[in-house]
Amino acid sequence: xxxxxxxxxxxPEHVRTARLVAAAVARRAGVAETVLDEVRLAVGEACSRAVxxxxxxxxxxxxxxxxxxxxxxxxxxxxxxGVPQPxxxxxxxxxxxxxxxxLSANGSGLDLIENEMGxxxxxxxxxxxxxxxxAEGGVIRMSWPSxxxxxxxxx
Amino acid sequence: xxxxxxxxTEGGRTIVExxxxxxxxxxxxxxxxxxxxxxxxxxxLIVDMEAVDFLDSxxxxxxVGGLKRVRAHEGSLQLVCTQxxxxxxxxxxxxxKVFPIHPSVAVAIASSD
Numbered sequence: 001x002x003x004x005x006x007x008x009x010x011x012p013e014h015v016r017t018a019r020l021v022a023a024a025v026a027r028r029a030g031v032a033e034t035v036l037d038e039v040r041l042a043v044g045e046a047c048s049r050a051v052x053x054x055x056x057x058x059x060x061x062x063x064x065x066x067x068x069x070x071x072x073x074x075x076x077x078x079x080x081x082g083v084p085q086p087x088x089x090x091x092x093x094x095x096x097x098x099x100x101x102x103l104s105a106n107g108s109g110l111d112l113i114e115n116e117m118g119x120x121x122x123x124x125x126x127x128x129x130x131x132x133x134x135a136e137g138g139v140i141r142m143s144w145p146s147x148x149x150x151x152x153x154x155x
Numbered sequence: 156x157x158x159x160x161x162x163x164t165e166g167g168r169t170i171v172e173x174x175x176x177x178x179x180x181x182x183x184x185x186x187x188x189x190x191x192x193x194x195x196x197x198x199x200l201i202v203d204m205e206a207v208d209f210l211d212s213x214x215x216x217x218x219v220g221g222l223k224r225v226r227a228h229e230g231s232l233q234l235v236c237t238q239x240x241x242x243x244x245x246x247x248x249x250x251x252k253v254f255p256i257h258p259s260v261a262v263a264i265a266s267s268d
Contacts, residue, residue, distance in 0.1 A: 012178075012179040012180035013180045015178060015179050015180060016176065016178060016180060019178075019209075037240045040209070041209075041211060041244070044178060044179075044209075044211050045211055045212055048178065048179040048211060048212070048213055051179060052179075117212035117215055117216060117248055118211075118212040118213075120212070120247070120248055121211070121212045121244060121247055121248060124247030124248070125247065
């Protein structure tokens with residue numbers, strides 16, 4: 001198991017750095033080349049969302065933390081926005097899962113998608129996804145198959 | 156790579172050529188460009204995304220904002236894109252139903268005549 005952790009001030013200019021680091025670690029972990037674009041996009045969306053959570057919060061210097069882990073045959077990314085928030089309920093999770101906007105009604109969905117598409121993109125990209133919120137901050141955890149052998153198969 | 160923007164007029168349409176990465180950091184520059192064009196009275200826009208390396212939901216939001224602005228003036232906003240990794244984001248979010256997406260600027264101009 002190898003872990004890389006990146007912490008950055010919640011500023012938009014650092015999101016690109018997070019994407020580059022995540023893609024580099026994913027490649028090294030053996031994530032398929034065809035999946036790297038998805039990893040880059042998903043971590044970018046999660047970090048953009050985390051940076052957005054800090055907007056309008058005066059004197060908020062808590063960093064965004066990105067943890068990359070290639071243990072147990074999976075490459076996982078955890079993005080913690082560091083902003084304390086109410087714990088997500090089952091109902092809230094269900095609402096989140098329905099965030100992909102219905103665009104069949106011309107125009108009415110445009111306001112929604114102009115502002116909140118990040119989670120929709122992540123939901124569309126990532127099969128193994130966990131979204132949590134609590135006193136320690138909001139956490140988005142995602143994982144993909146990697147080339148690393150799991151603890152069970154080694155040896 | 157940062158964002159590059161250039162505009163020109165062709166076939167009665169305003170072409171916005173975008174290159175580089177459109178993300179939470181650079182998307183405001185694209186938003187400013189689209190707002191400026193609409194404020195100048197240019198309501199039929201074609202955004203050429205063939206040189207875009209990366210696009211995220213912030214960029215999509217800016218394009219949707221641009222579409223809303225030109226529609227308010229009976230205008231149009233079409234896209235030019237053939238890159239599969241960019242097109243995939245439009246498909247995931249259902250925005251292929253919202254934006255006309257063409258394989259070239261010439262086709263985009265012809266389709267709007």
